[in-house]
Amino acid sequence: MRGFLWNYLERILVRLDKLLDRIKVSPLEKPEGFRVMAYQMPFEPVYTVEGALDFVDQKIKEISKYNPHVVAFPRFSGNFLMGLVPLSGKRISQEKGKKILNNYGVIFRSAYISILRKIAISTSSVVVGGTIMISENKEEYYVVSDRGEIVASGSSKSIYKLFKVKGITCSYMFPKELEDYRSVRRFMEDDGRLVFTSEIFDGMFNEWILRKGMWARSQSLGIFGVNSVTFGTFLGRDYKGLSFVSAPAALTKKLDGFVVKLTDSQNKGIAIADLDFNTLENYLQALPKTYKRWTLGVR
Amino acid sequence: MKFYIGSQVGLEEFEGVDFSISWAEPPLFLSEATVVGNDRIAVVYSREEEIFRIEEFAVVEYGVPFLVAIGNDATYPEVFHHGRSRGARFAITFERTSGMAGLMMFKYRTWAHAQESGLVIFALADVMEKIHYGIYAPIDMTENGTGIIAEGSSTIVLEVKI
Numbered sequence: 001m002r003g004f005l006w007n008y009l010e011r012i013l014v015r016l017d018k019l020l021d022r023i024k025v026s027p028l029e030k031p032e033g034f035r036v037m038a039y040q041m042p043f044e045p046v047y048t049v050e051g052a053l054d055f056v057d058q059k060i061k062e063i064s065k066y067n068p069h070v071v072a073f074p075r076f077s078g079n080f081l082m083g084l085v086p087l088s089g090k091r092i093s094q095e096k097g098k099k100i101l102n103n104y105g106v107i108f109r110s111a112y113i114s115i116l117r118k119i120a121i122s123t124s125s126v127v128v129g130g131t132i133m134i135s136e137n138k139e140e141y142y143v144v145s146d147r148g149e150i151v152a153s154g155s156s157k158s159i160y161k162l163f164k165v166k167g168i169t170c171s172y173m174f175p176k177e178l179e180d181y182r183s184v185r186r187f188m189e190d191d192g193r194l195v196f197t198s199e200i201f202d203g204m205f206n207e208w209i210l211r212k213g214m215w216a217r218s219q220s221l222g223i224f225g226v227n228s229v230t231f232g233t234f235l236g237r238d239y240k241g242l243s244f245v246s247a248p249a250a251l252t253k254k255l256d257g258f259v260v261k262l263t264d265s266q267n268k269g270i271a272i273a274d275l276d277f278n279t280l281e282n283y284l285q286a287l288p289k290t291y292k293r294w295t296l297g298v299r
Numbered sequence: 300m301k302f303y304i305g306s307q308v309g310l311e312e313f314e315g316v317d318f319s320i321s322w323a324e325p326p327l328f329l330s331e332a333t334v335v336g337n338d339r340i341a342v343v344y345s346r347e348e349e350i351f352r353i354e355e356f357a358v359v360e361y362g363v364p365f366l367v368a369i370g371n372d373a374t375y376p377e378v379f380h381h382g383r384s385r386g387a388r389f390a391i392t393f394e395r396t397s398g399m400a401g402l403m404m405f406k407y408r409t410w411a412h413a414q415e416s417g418l419v420i421f422a423l424a425d426v427m428e429k430i431h432y433g434i435y436a437p438i439d440m441t442e443n444g445t446g447i448i449a450e451g452s453s454t455i456v457l458e459v460k461i
Contacts, residue, residue: 181376181415208438208445216411219404220376249407250400257407288371 005085009104012084013111016049020056020118028067028124034166036194037068037125038228038271040243040262043076045083045092052081056115063123066272070126070165071119074230074243075139075198078112078132094236098136101235105134117148126151126165128172128196130228133235141172143196160187168277170194175213184217193277194224202237205265210242211257218246219257222284224275231265240265245273251283300363300461303330304421304432305454312456317362320391322423322430332361338370338395338425358385363461366390366418374408379416388461389419395426402426410435410446419448419459434459 046052063071082092085100092100112132120127129142143152143163151163152172160171160183169192177183178197187195199213214225229241244261252259259273303312303319313319313329323337326344333344336353343351343359351359356368356378366382366389373392382390390412396405402424409422413435422433432455434448440460441448449455 181380185376204444206444211410212414212438216414219407220411220415249403255400255403257403287374 006104006107008086009084009107012049013107016052016111017114019049019053020114023053023056023060023118023122025122027121028064030069030124031067034168034275034277035066035068036070036072036226036245036273036275037063037066038072038226038243038245039074040229040231040241040267040269040271041074041077042232042268043080043230043234043239044232045080047083049084052084052111052115055080056118059119060122062270063119063125066270067123068125068272070128070170070196070226071123072128072196072198072226072228073116073130074228075131075200076133076230076234077130078108079234081108081111084108092235097235101133102135105132105138108132109134109140113142113144113150116142116144120144120146121148126163128226128228130198130230131156131174139174141174143172159183162187162190162192165194168193170196172196175199178213178217181217181220184221184223188221188223192223193280194226194275196226196228198229198241199227200229200231200239200241202239205240210244215244215246215257218248222248222280222287224259224277224280226271226273228271229265243269243271245271245275247275247280248283251276251279301456301458302421302434303454303456304423304434304449305430307333307335308454312454316456318391320421320423322393322425334367334391336367336369336391336393336423338393341367341369341391341393343367356382358382358387363388367392369393370395373422376412376415379412379418379420383416383418387418389421389459390416392420392422394422394424396424397427402431405431406433406450409433413437413446419461 116127116129124146127144131139131141133139139156145151152161156174160173225246231240245259249257260271262269300317303316307321307327316330318332319330320334326333328347341353353367356372364386366387368378373394405424413420419436433450438446
């Protein structure tokens with residue numbers, strides 16, 4: 001639906017794009033190993049182009065400080081730009097939010113990708129961009145390489161796609177896909193070793209519910225997982241969760257299956273972990289592969 | 300259904316027990332069904348009669364269908380999925396592991412399998428010659444919302460809604 005408001009948004013997003021170009025880029029030297037960083041952040045719309053630039057600037061500073069190889073953003077990260085719609089209000093109600101998404105959601109997609117590119121190039125990090133709702137029923141994710149190229153993208157209705165970071169096969173999976181161990185098994189058969197996701201909850205939430213998805217797949221199949229969450233109100237729903245990095249319990253210091261886990265679901269935070277894929281590979285090699293006999297129909 | 304998990308000792312707790320599950324020891328046949336196993340073999344008895352011998356995994360029909368899986372086969376989600384697809388209402392597993400890391404993997408992995416398959420799992424593990432058990436179920440089937448019905452290493456008798 002194009003009209004005055006559409007044209008207005010296009011203009012300010014072009015301005016945002018130009019201003020993003022002005023942010024200076026100084027590539028970072030990466031440390032040895034494989035460092036991941038997962039944001040836990042509130043859903044906070046920005047209301048001005050300057051606000052969006054502040055967001056980008058702040059993220060570049062934070063990521064540069066920890067200098068990860070991959071940084072993960074949570075679900076609905078791209079929707080913080082919805083506040084740019086005039087008169088959207090300080091708290092975007094469910095009704096208004098849906099209307100904004102259905103009429104203008106798609107216009108924010110390219111601006112969000114530009115932001116991810118800028119962050120990726122400025123920090124020399126692969127950016128798993130979380131998701132952006134482009135309409136009431138369509139949610140998309142984007143993964144951008146440290147050179148600013150989109151290396152994986154999809155929607156909540158598509159199956160996972162593979163991308164590589166330092167030779168490690170990774171993917172982004174929506175919680176629904178991750179719920180089914182068979183998706184993760186297939187991914188591992190494709191040499192996948194690291195899954196990114198964003199598990200957030202708008203109903204009952206406790207430690208055990210948190211463990212049902214990514215954490216459980218780490219235990220039952222032997223894989224590293226990175227969960228980045230957003231919290232707060234989005235489209236009338238009150239979300240919570242905890243960002244963490246999971247691994248088979250035997251490979252974690254506290255033997256609890258968490259390499260790192262944030263503890264407060266109501267506060268922003270950053271989960272950082274250095275992952276040792278050689279240790280994971282040794283662990284996987286030690287597991288018998290008898291399941292193959294009959295997943296292949298042979299018993 | 301009433302389950303007895305642990306050492307086969309002649310106690311009054313056996314009264315009315317439908318299933319008794321023990322790690323490799325001579326059964327006393329005090330319950331309707333007895334499942335005795337280790338990480339290599341499991342045997343299902345109806346009273347004193349041996350009705351099934353399992354060396355990997357199988358869905359056994361005894362009043363209700365249930366899955367028995369041993370050793371490595373008890374560590375794969377595919378086995379529990381298979382059991383569920385064949386109508387199993389619960390699962391009994393026997394495995395061997397070592398050290399604290401092995402014990403935690405046994406607990407967490409089995410908990411995950413219960414969530415993945417929707418089955419209640421009665422799991423026994425020999426950890427350095429001490430038998431540990433864990434009874435896990437989908438979170439929404441447990442009153443405290445943890446997905447853990449019981450864990451420990453001493454004998455337990457309990458009713459579980461299957």
